[in-house]
Amino acid sequence: MTRGVAYLAFILTLAILTASLMAAGAAKSVDVSEKQQLVKALGITDLSLFSEARYTRHPSQADLFAPFQDFPGALEHFPTGSMIPPNPIGFSSRIRIQQLPGN
């Protein structure tokens, strides 16, 4: 039964190692107050991750309903543009249809 016990010991060690790495990472208290101070001072609204186009640099501020910013439904030009879901915020306009009598 040596092989079985050895395997169980190996898998258990591996599981404990993985779990402790994750637990150590989760327990690591990160002070975000410095970043929050920066955000407050500079009025930052977005992460500076994708600087290839204005609507990818500031996805929360962009009019995302117009990909490629040329016309609605245009093919996406920038690779990261395809990562950002078209979820424009702050818009409340609706299309309404009035059906006329007799039509």
Place this chain on the structure above:
Amino acid sequence: MVRQLKTLEYTLSSLMRRKSKNLSLVVVYAFTIATLGSVLFLTHALKVEATSSLTEAPALTIQKISAGRHELIPTDHVATIEKLPGVKSVTPRVWGYYYDSLIKANLTLSGISSYREKLELLNGRLPLGPGECAIGKGVAQAFGPAIGDNLVLEDSGKETTTFKITGVFQAESNLLTNDLVVLQEATLRDFFSMDQSLATDLIVEIHNQREIKVLAKKIKYLLPDTRPITRDEIIHTYDSLFNWRSGMMLAVAIAALIAFCILAWDKATGISATEKQEIGILKAIGWETADVLSVKFWEGLVISLTSFILGTLAAWVHVFIFDAPGLIPLLKGWSVLFPKFQLTPAVDFYQLFVLAFLTIVPYLGCTIIPAWKTAVTDPEHVMRG
């Protein structure tokens, strides 16, 4: 217990007989899990990073919309919004972009008016005069300047303007300030030739945070050509952007899942002649079907559990120790100034459990079902092939 341990012993011996095949299976299986795990870890860590930092983002950002697009907003609107009960302050903001055609990098130019406190994540200080600026680490690395050097930019009239660098943001703030050039608001207004009566947008601070949505509705009602963006909506944008079920990350996850399905399908469509013969022999020497299934269960569990743990460990090391070199190109796209960042390890155990369930259970099923079909067949028939 002893019986199960002996079954495990037999299973391991059986797996060792086909050492190279099973080892390559574990490698491919672990690689698939590592890919899926990396996507989960990276997107979750970025989401945590964004949502924790952006809790101090402006309560309301008011943009003007003209012909369905963002336009410069008249500063007259400040007075209209300030009159609303509950509004603490309204600040016109000036910011924009600057494209450098040499290295093809986009910079974000941002104006500040009267912030005097020391920023913890800034080496040096914020600009105090018209000819000064503070820059992000990415800008400093791309162009090579240091504090005290000059940054020369061409304004909208193609005139060169020189700014003395008074501060460089620290690497810890890269995710927020990498491509940033901070100038005095009046300086930036001159640089962009922006009229005094206009601003890029307005920032509204509110006394009671529970009134943000109500005030956004009121502003939209009073100024129908505006688009109010609440802090919650900003956070929600990043929540949905780094949702592992959306965008390109989903494409990576789907590719890895398809690879896993091919692996499982190969297993499910039948077992090899040698394995069939082995089951036939076991049955012929008196093993029960339950014993054969128990061996196959352990076989599936040994392979899938080992691969899952190895894959998860590899994903954690890939994302949090090596900073996800395999996935960063997907995020980077064509960005020239892409921040170098060290993510804080954050793991969503629910997602990890789902990943374990979606990979271990189907594999176990794919191992046991064909073995059961063989085990219930007449041993003589199985051994004769």
